[in-house]
Amino acid sequence: MYPPFRVAAFTLAALATAGQALADPPAPPRPAKPKQAVIISFDSARDISQWKRSRALAERTGAHFTYFLSCVFLLSPETRMQYNAPGKSAGKSNIGFAASKQEVTERLEQIGLAASEGHDIAGHGCGHFDGKDWSKADWLKEFSSFERILENAYAINGVAPEPQGWRNFARHAVVGFRAPYLSANKALYEALVAAGYQFDASGVSQGPARPVAGNGIMQFSLPQIPEGPKSRLVIAMDYNLYVRHSGGFEQPSKSNEFANRTYDAFRAAFDKQYAGKRIPLELGFHFALMNDGAYWNALERFAGEVCVKADVECISFRDYVSRQDAAPKQASVGG
Template identity: 80%
Template sequence: MPRLFPVVASCVASLALAGPALADPPAPPQSAKSKQIVIISFDSAREISQWQRSRALAQRTGAHFTYFVSCVFLLSPETRNDYAGPGKSAGKSNIGFAASKQEVADRLEQIGLAASEGHDIGSHGCGHFDGKGWSKADWLAEFRAFDHILENAYSINGIVPEPVGWRDFARHAVTGFRAPYLSANKALYEALPEAGFQFDASGVSPGPAVPPEKGGTMRFSLPQIPEGPKARSVIAMDYNLYVRHSGGFERPSMAAEFTERTYRAFRAAFDKQYQGKRIPLELGFHFTQMNGGAYWDALERFAGEVCVMRQVECISFRNYVTRRRAGERQAIVGG
C-alpha cells in the first residue's frame, strides 16, 4: 500500500516547531532578548546516506533544516534528456544526474520523509549552471524545469506507486531558492517573485544580517565569519572552508584539525550573536564529504550543543519567513 504523502499544509504547520569550555554561555534574562535563531541548509542534496544522517541529526537535536534540491538528481541516466538548461542542449548538467532509477526512487522517498518531519524543501535549480549572465527569461525557464521535474518525477522515471498528495506537495511546498555558486544577478531578483518564491538565500554578507524583504522576496545572506589562527573572514559554508583549509584538495589526514577549526569558528560566531544582538546565524553545507568529513563532524558537534539550548531555535528558512511575516501582520493589526 503506498505511503500517503502529507499535503503541504501539514508540512507548513509542522515547521512551527563537545567542547565543555565552549558550552552554554551565560544568557541574559529571557525577557530581554528573543531566542537565538540558527538556520542550517544543504545544497544539491544528493547522497542518500547524507539525507539519512542529517535527518537523524535533526531528530536528536530538534532542528529543522532547509534542503536546496537540484532537480537533475531526480532524473536517471535514461530520463536525463527531460532537462535542458538555458542555452544548453538536453541532458547536460554540471553535476551529473542520478545514477539509476532506484536512486531517484530513494531520493524521492527521502524528500517525502524530510518534508513530513517538518523540514523545508527548496530549489537549487537543476543543472548547477552559473546564471550570472542569464536573463529573466532564462531564470524563469530554469524554475519551470525544476517545477516540472519535481512534480512529475515519479511518472517521468516510471516509479510506482506515486504517493498520494505528491503533486500537490510539489506545486506548493517549494518557496525558496539558492543560486548555484551563490551567483545571483539583477535578472534573478526580477524573476523570483514572478515565479512565486518567498525567499532567496543566494547572498553573502560581511557578518550575520537580518534579511531584508524586497519586491516580495526575503533575501538571506550567508555571513562571513572569522576562522583560523589569524581569524580571517570566510563564508560560513563547508565548501569555502574546504578551499580555505586545503586549497580545494582532499587532505583527510588533517580531518581532525579542520574539524576543530570549523567547530570553533561556528561556535565563536554563534556565541557573539547569542551574547549580543541575537541576529540569525546562517550556515551552509553540501552532502559531499570534504576533507574526511571534517565539516559534517563539526556541524554535528555544533548543532548537538546549541540546537538543544533553551534560548536557541534551529529552524528552516521557510519557518523564519513564516514567523516574521506573521509577526509583522500582528504588529500592523495590533497598531
C-alpha cells in the same frame, strides 16, 4: 500633648512615608531577548546516506533544515533528456544526474520523509550552471524545469506508486531558492518575484546580517566569519572552508584539525550573536564529505550543543520567513 513615644512613632512613620514618596519608581522589566536563530541548509542534496544522517541529526537536536534540491538528481541516465538548461542542449548538467532509477526512487522517498518531518525543501535550480549572465527568461525557464521535474518525478521515472498528495506538495511547498555558486544577478530577483518565490538565500554578507525584505521576497546572506589562527574571514559554508584549509584537495590526515577549526569558528560566531544582538546565524553545507567528513563532524558537534538550548531555535528558512510574515498580524490582534 502626645506622649513622647507617640511623637517618636509619628516621626518615624512620616520619614518612612516621605522616603517612599522620594524613591525612584521601579524600572520596567527588560524585554526578553528573542531566541537565537540558527539557519542550517544543504545544497544539491544528493547522497542518500547524507539525507539519512542529516534527518537523524535533526531528530536528535530538534532542528529543522532547508534542503536546496538540484532537480537533475531526480532524473536517471535514461530520463536525463527531460532537462534542457538555458543555452544548453538537452541532457546536459554540471553535476551529472542520478546514477539509476533506484537512486531516484530512494531520493524521492527521502524528500517525502524530510518534508513530513517539517523540513524545508527549496530550489537550487537543476543543472548547477552559473546563471550570472542569464536573462529573466532564462531563470524562468530553469524554474519551470525544476517545478515540472519535481512534480512529475514519479511518472517521468516510472516509479510507482506515487504518494498521495505528491503533486500538490511539489506545486506549493517550494518557496525558496539559492543560486548555484551563489551567483545572482538582477534578472534572478526579477524572475524569483515573477515565479512567486518567498525567499532567496544567494547573498553573502560581511558578518551575520538580518534578511532584507523587498519586492515581495526576503533576501538572506551567508555570513563571512573569522576562522583559523589569523581569524581571516571565510564564507560560513563547508566548501569555502575546504578551499581555505586544503586548497580544495583531500587531506584526510588533517580531518580532526579542520573539524576543530570549523567548530571553533561556528561556535565563536554563534556566541557573539547569542550574547549580543541575536542576529540569525546562517551556515551552509553540501552532502559531500570533504576532508574525510571534517565539516559534517563539526556541524554535528555544533548543532548538538546549541540547537538543544531553550533560547535557541535551529530553524529552516521557510519557517523563519513565515514567522516574520505573521509577526505584524499577531501584533495587531486586539488593537
